[in-house]
Amino acid sequence: MIGSMTYGQDTAQQWMKFELSFESDSLYANPLYDLEEFYAVFTAPSGKKHKINGFWDGGSNFKLRFMPNEAGEWRYETYCSDPKNLALHAQKGNFSCEKSASKHALHQKGNIIHIDGDYHLSYANGDPFFWLACTAWNGPLKSTEKEWDDYLSQRKQNNYSAIQFVATQWRGADVNSQLQKAYSGQGKIKVNPGFFQHLDKKVDKINEYGLVAAPVLLWALPKGEGKELSPGYALPQEEAIKLAKYMVARYGAHHVVWFLGGDGLYVSLFEQRWKNIGQAVFGEEHPGVVAQHPMGRSWIGDAYADEDWLDVVGYQSSHGIGSGTIDWINKGPMKKKWHKLPARPLINLEPCYEEIYFRTTDTHVRNASYWSLFATPVAGISYGANGIWPWIRKGEKILNHGSLSEESPSTWRESLNFPGSLQMGYLAEFIQQFKWWELKPDHELLTQQPGEQRSEHYVSLLRTDDYSTILVYTPLQTAIELRNPQNIDYKARWFNPVKNSYTEAELKSAGNLVQATPPAEGDWILILEK
Known part of the structure; x- marks a missing residue:
C-alpha cells in the first residue's frame, strides 16, 4: 500500500485533495461490475466519520481521494466487497492534516455547500459564494496544458468563480485530444482510466486557480446529431449510475458542483429515470453540491421540489434573443415559483452564448444575464461564448451541432476578450459590493x-x-x-x-x-x- 499526497506534500492540507494508492492482490476483468464496493471510512480529529468511495485506476491500481475538512490527526480504514483481497480490505492508516498554505478562498473558507433555507451557495465556513461560471464544455478534453493555464488565469483575473465542462465523450467531442473515450460499450460498459488520468490534470488546475469545477457527468440531450455519444441519453439507467458514481469517487476530493445531467429533458417521459439516477448516485452522504442543467426553456423546479439530493435548480434560457425567450426569463416559472418551492439557488446555467448564430452580441448577453440574476433571489449566473465552449482553434468547426457546424466561430482565445466575456466579470465585481445574498426581486x-x-x-x-x-x-x-x-x-x-x-x-x-x-x-x- 502506497500513500501519496497531491502537490508533493508529505502531509495533507485542509480543503485540498489527499490521495491514497493501493495495488490490488486480484485482477478484475471489469472492476465496475466485478467489485461491488471499495471505500474507506475516514475519522476526523473531532471524531466525525466520512465514508469515501474509491475507484479503479487501471490494471491492479486502485485509489481513494479525500478532502480533509479539519486540521489535525486523521485515521482511516478500508473496506472491500472482496474480503479476500487483503490489499484493498481492512487496510488501516493515519495521516496529519495542516492548514492550507493556499491563499485562495476555496482553500481557506472550505468547500462549496448549500445551507438549508438559503437561495445561494456558501463556503463551508458559512460565507456566501457567488456563482459566475464560464462554459468550457470541451476545454479539459481538447486543450493543451498551456492553453488551459492561459484560460484559467484569464478567467480568475476577470472574477469568474467556476468552470463548466463535460467529463466524458459527448455529442460535441467524440474523443479527447489523446483520441480517448471515457468509456466503451452501450450496454455493459468499461471505463477507460487513461481518459480520466488526462482529465485529472485539468480538474486539478481548475482548483489550483481557486475556481470551482462543475463537471457534467452525463450529457443527456435526447435529440440531434451525435445523441448516441451522450451517456445520459444513450446508456441504460444502471450503466449511467455506475459511470456517474465512478466520476464522483474520482473527483469528489476536488472543489466541485456536480451537473448530474447536461442539456437533458428531466421531466415528462424521462422524469423517473433521472430521479432514479439522482437518488442512486447522490442519495447518501456524498462530496460536492448537485445541480441539473436542463435543455432550453425546460423548468424542473416543481417536479424536483421533493428531491433532497438536488441542491441547485439550474435552468437554461436558451440561445433565443426574441420576445419568447425574454418573457420566459422575466415572466416565466422562475419568477412565479421561486417563493413557493423549497429554498434552493436558482441559476441560469446557459443564457445565450456570445456570437452564437453570429447574431448574439454583448448587449444580448448582458440583458439575459442581468434579467436572470434579478428574476430570483441572487445566486449567480453562467457565461458562454460560441468559440469557448467547443474550444475552437483557427479553422476548426463545431462537431454535431447542425447549422452551428457550418461556419467557424471566433477562436476560444479571441472569445475570452469578447465584450460580454469581460462584462460578466464586471457584473460579479458589481454585485459583490452589496450583501447580495439578501437581495430578492x-x-x-x-x-x-x-x-x-x-x-x-x-x-x-x-x-x-x-x-x-x-x-x-x-x-x-x-x-x-x-x-x-x-x-x-x-x-x-x-x-x-x-x-x-x-x-x-x-x-x-x-x-x-x-x-x-x-x-x-x-x-x-x-x-x-x-
Whole structure:
C-alpha cells in the first residue's frame, strides 16, 4: 500500500485533495461490475466519520481521494466487497492534516455547500459564494496544458468563480485530444482510466486557480446529431449510475458542483429515470453540491421540489434573443415559483452564448444575464461564448451541432476578450459590493413596467427586506418611477455595466415616489442605498 499526497506534500492540507494508492492482490476483468464496493471510512480529529468511495485506476491500481475538512490527526480504514483481497480490505492508516498554505478562498473558507433555507451557495465556513461560471464544455478534453493555464488565469483575473465542462465523450467531442473515450460499450460498459488520468490534470488546475469545477457527468440531450455519444441519453439507467458514481469517487476530493445531467429533458417521459439516477448516485452522504442543467426553456423546479439530493435548480434560457425567450426569463416559472418551492439557488446555467448564430452580441448577453440574476433571489449566473465552449482553434468547426457546424466561430482565445466575456466579470465585481445574498426581486415597486409593451424593455428590481438597498436594471434609457413605502432618503448612483463605471444619479422625490432617468443610452443599474 502506497500513500501519496497531491502537490508533493508529505502531509495533507485542509480543503485540498489527499490521495491514497493501493495495488490490488486480484485482477478484475471489469472492476465496475466485478467489485461491488471499495471505500474507506475516514475519522476526523473531532471524531466525525466520512465514508469515501474509491475507484479503479487501471490494471491492479486502485485509489481513494479525500478532502480533509479539519486540521489535525486523521485515521482511516478500508473496506472491500472482496474480503479476500487483503490489499484493498481492512487496510488501516493515519495521516496529519495542516492548514492550507493556499491563499485562495476555496482553500481557506472550505468547500462549496448549500445551507438549508438559503437561495445561494456558501463556503463551508458559512460565507456566501457567488456563482459566475464560464462554459468550457470541451476545454479539459481538447486543450493543451498551456492553453488551459492561459484560460484559467484569464478567467480568475476577470472574477469568474467556476468552470463548466463535460467529463466524458459527448455529442460535441467524440474523443479527447489523446483520441480517448471515457468509456466503451452501450450496454455493459468499461471505463477507460487513461481518459480520466488526462482529465485529472485539468480538474486539478481548475482548483489550483481557486475556481470551482462543475463537471457534467452525463450529457443527456435526447435529440440531434451525435445523441448516441451522450451517456445520459444513450446508456441504460444502471450503466449511467455506475459511470456517474465512478466520476464522483474520482473527483469528489476536488472543489466541485456536480451537473448530474447536461442539456437533458428531466421531466415528462424521462422524469423517473433521472430521479432514479439522482437518488442512486447522490442519495447518501456524498462530496460536492448537485445541480441539473436542463435543455432550453425546460423548468424542473416543481417536479424536483421533493428531491433532497438536488441542491441547485439550474435552468437554461436558451440561445433565443426574441420576445419568447425574454418573457420566459422575466415572466416565466422562475419568477412565479421561486417563493413557493423549497429554498434552493436558482441559476441560469446557459443564457445565450456570445456570437452564437453570429447574431448574439454583448448587449444580448448582458440583458439575459442581468434579467436572470434579478428574476430570483441572487445566486449567480453562467457565461458562454460560441468559440469557448467547443474550444475552437483557427479553422476548426463545431462537431454535431447542425447549422452551428457550418461556419467557424471566433477562436476560444479571441472569445475570452469578447465584450460580454469581460462584462460578466464586471457584473460579479458589481454585485459583490452589496450583501447580495439578501437581495430578492420585488417588481411591484415599479409604478410602470415598460416590458409590458415591449419585452426587450423589461425593467427588473431587487431589494433587501428592509428596503435599505434597491437595485434596478433597465435595458434602455427610460425614466424609472419607484414606490418608496418606507420614505427613505436614498443616496443614488448609476452603474454602467459596459464601462464598469459609476455616475451620480439625480433623484426626484414626490410623496412616497422616487424618479430617476439614466444619464445616457444603453442599459444601466440604478443603485439606491440608505
